[in-house]
Amino acid sequence: MIIRSGSNKVCNNDLFISGYANGSQPSVARRKDTVMKNDRKSTSLFLQVLAVAVLLFLAAPNLLAQSSTSSSSGGSSSSGISSNGSVSSNSFNFNFRNNPATNYNPPPCDFLNGFYNNVGMSTKGDGVSSPPIQAAETADGVDSPAAQRFGLFRKTGPPALFPSQVNWVIDNTCGTKDAIRNNVRILATTGGYSDDELGSPTHFINIMAFVMNQSFFETSFTSDPDNLGAISSTPNTGINTPFAFDCTPPPQGTLPTAGCVSITNGNALNMTGSPQVGFGLNARNINATSQTPTVGDGEGNDMQDIVANFEAYPAPKQRLPNGTFAVIPCGTLNNASNNPATIMANAPNPPFAGATLPSINTPDATCFPVTSIATPTLRQDWRFATNRNAIDGSDNNQVTGSGKDGTIVFNSPYGYFCDDLLGMWINSYFWLTQDPGMKNGPCTAIYNQLGAMNGFTTDGTPVVKTGNQLDVTLEAAGCAAEGQLDLGGADGGAVWLICPAIADPTNGAISLDAFLDQVHFSSGVPVDPGFTINFFCLQFFGQFCSSLVPSQVSAAQSNGAAAQSAAAAAPAASSN
Numbered sequence: 001m002i003i004r005s006g007s008n009k010v011c012n013n014d015l016f017i018s019g020y021a022n023g024s025q026p027s028v029a030r031r032k033d034t035v036m037k038n039d040r041k042s043t044s045l046f047l048q049v050l051a052v053a054v055l056l057f058l059a060a061p062n063l064l065a066q067s068s069t070s071s072s073s074g075g076s077s078s079s080g081i082s083s084n085g086s087v088s089s090n091s092f093n094f095n096f097r098n099n100p101a102t103n104y105n106p107p108p109c110d111f112l113n114g115f116y117n118n119v120g121m122s123t124k125g126d127g128v129s130s131p132p133i134q135a136a137e138t139a140d141g142v143d144s145p146a147a148q149r150f151g152l153f154r155k156t157g158p159p160a161l162f163p164s165q166v167n168w169v170i171d172n173t174c175g176t177k178d179a180i181r182n183n184v185r186i187l188a189t190t191g192g193y194s195d196d197e198l199g200s201p202t203h204f205i206n207i208m209a210f211v212m213n214q215s216f217f218e219t220s221f222t223s224d225p226d227n228l229g230a231i232s233s234t235p236n237t238g239i240n241t242p243f244a245f246d247c248t249p250p251p252q253g254t255l256p257t258a259g260c261v262s263i264t265n266g267n268a269l270n271m272t273g274s275p276q277v278g279f280g281l282n283a284r285n286i287n288a289t290s291q292t293p294t295v296g297d298g299e300g301n302d303m304q305d306i307v308a309n310f311e312a313y314p315a316p317k318q319r320l321p322n323g324t325f326a327v328i329p330c331g332t333l334n335n336a337s338n339n340p341a342t343i344m345a346n347a348p349n350p351p352f353a354g355a356t357l358p359s360i361n362t363p364d365a366t367c368f369p370v371t372s373i374a375t376p377t378l379r380q381d382w383r384f385a386t387n388r389n390a391i392d393g394s395d396n397n398q399v400t401g402s403g404k405d406g407t408i409v410f411n412s413p414y415g416y417f418c419d420d421l422l423g424m425w426i427n428s429y430f431w432l433t434q435d436p437g438m439k440n441g442p443c444t445a446i447y448n449q450l451g452a453m454n455g456f457t458t459d460g461t462p463v464v465k466t467g468n469q470l471d472v473t474l475e476a477a478g479c480a481a482e483g484q485l486d487l488g489g490a491d492g493g494a495v496w497l498i499c500p501a502i503a504d505p506t507n508g509a510i511s512l513d514a515f516l517d518q519v520h521f522s523s524g525v526p527v528d529p530g531f532t533i534n535f536f537c538l539q540f541f542g543q544f545c546s547s548l549v550p551s552q553v554s555a556a557q558s559n560g561a562a563a564q565s566a567a568a569a570a571p572a573a574s575s576n
Contacts, residue, residue: 108206191204193382193466199469205500311427314378315382318379334362348476381528422500432461433479458522510539
């Protein structure tokens with residue numbers, strides 16, 4: 001629930017940190033501080049592990065070509081790695097997993113349908129992709145085929161790295177650890193950079209479903225507050241309801257006094273404006289300038305507005321199969337304002353006076369697709385705005401009276417781990433405006449300098465790790481651009497994602513059967529081995545590598561290499 005009856009508590013981090021109702025475990029703030037301190041430690045250990053990580057992937061070229069003869073028989077090897085790449089918890093010194101004081105973060109599971117509905121997301125669709133079932137063919141809910149929700153779709157295939165891997169499993173302990181979760185436990189763990197200036201490969205998410213258009217957001221819904229798993233059309237008479245709940249939306253600026261969640265179309269409240277979505281969704285629903293619940297007005301009166309504060313940055317490949325480097329996306333973003341020549345001409349800080357880029361015709365047939373953000377279609381790993389919150393102003397909120405002449409400019413004081421209850425993101429696709437292979441191009445020196453610091457992507461463009469690198473180093477110079485897809489779904493790609501970030505990936509959150517989803521070169525080497533290094537340390541020892549001694553780091557990488565080799569050699573898993 002968003003708010004509990006008789007309470008003014010509107011931020012419950014327990015939903016994201018762990019399943020423990022009392023919130024007795026260390027908070028996410030502690031982990032963030034620890035990671036920041038750890039990131040400043042000596043680089044010698046990092047370089048040592050970096051070499052190990054590269055070698056472990058070189059041991060299995062193309063991630064599939066070679067097999068491990070020691071595991072080909074189908075039994076468990078002496079190393080504790082079975083023939084399908086799974087790890088035995090009794091095969092290593094996993095003391096932290098046997099101690100509740102160090103193994104308190106449950107691995108990620110999907111949400112109950114009732115929780116999706118309670119926070120404004122439709123679960124339409126029945127998980128069937130064959131005609132003539134119209135509900136399944138329409139992309140209007142997380143159970144529709146277009147959403148590809150884990151538990152219904154994508155059991156095998158990307159993001160799974162090997163045919164033997166599955167992206168999710170049925171785990172009936174999920175609900176016992178966190179009451180808002182169903183029994184689908186997510187194994188595919190995607191790495192990404194936090195949207196801060198550290199650029200550290202220390203953040204992990206789980207891409208549970210794709211939201212293809214704004215019809216996924218509910219316009220009208222009322223829940224049974226005591227039965228998250230079953231939605232009742234008569235919410236005040238649920239079998240667990242002790243008394244009638246008042247589901248009337250509260251007056252503007254006040255907190256609800258009942259435990260009922262009500263999402264109401266604006267017309268029901270005699271309001272105007274179009275579109276009208278989700279009035280009364282969030283306890284902080286204070287519409288500063290009006291009570292017209294319009295999508296995207298930035299006033300926080302529906303789930304779509306809340307999610308708009310939190311961006312994920314996918315980087316689709318721009319190098320086309322024929323070798324051409326496309327400088328503009330396909331779809332609605334293929335327009336005159338994204339012409340590289342126009343972008344450079346309008347850049348506030350071009351590389352040098354008089355810098356220009358070649359103009360193209362728009363729409364241009366030579367464009368890169370945005371219809372898929374599966375890992376094989378990306379040139380580098382993700383970046384996520386998990387750090388945005390209202391406390392330090394990183395949410396870009398302008399509070400009441402702070403604007404010109406004391407007017408409200410933007411009034412949505414939201415934090416990712418507090419208000420974005422499904423862990424959703426709006427996708428901001430970003431791209432480079434010049435072919436990196438262009439000799440003496442206006443952006444060539446900038447690309448090379450950034451690439452020398454961060455490394456290069458599968459396209460040969462520089463890896464972008466921080467917001468400053470994208471916004472200031474590249475976009476302000478006219479050397480990069482970003483944009484969001486049509487909210488109505490005209491582009492055919494994911495406009496939003498349901499992929500909660502793991503608030504604290506230490507102390508058990510990365511399970512032994514989980515696997516890392518990251519971008520690789522065609523050789524099989526990861527674009528950023530830092531994700532590989534940290535993932536294995538978290539998986540085998542429950543801590544980031546910078547908190548471990550060198551022998552533990554080495555053991556984690558060796559065990560990870562063995563698991564990868566076994567998974568690469570194992571038979572394909574069933575998709576059923």
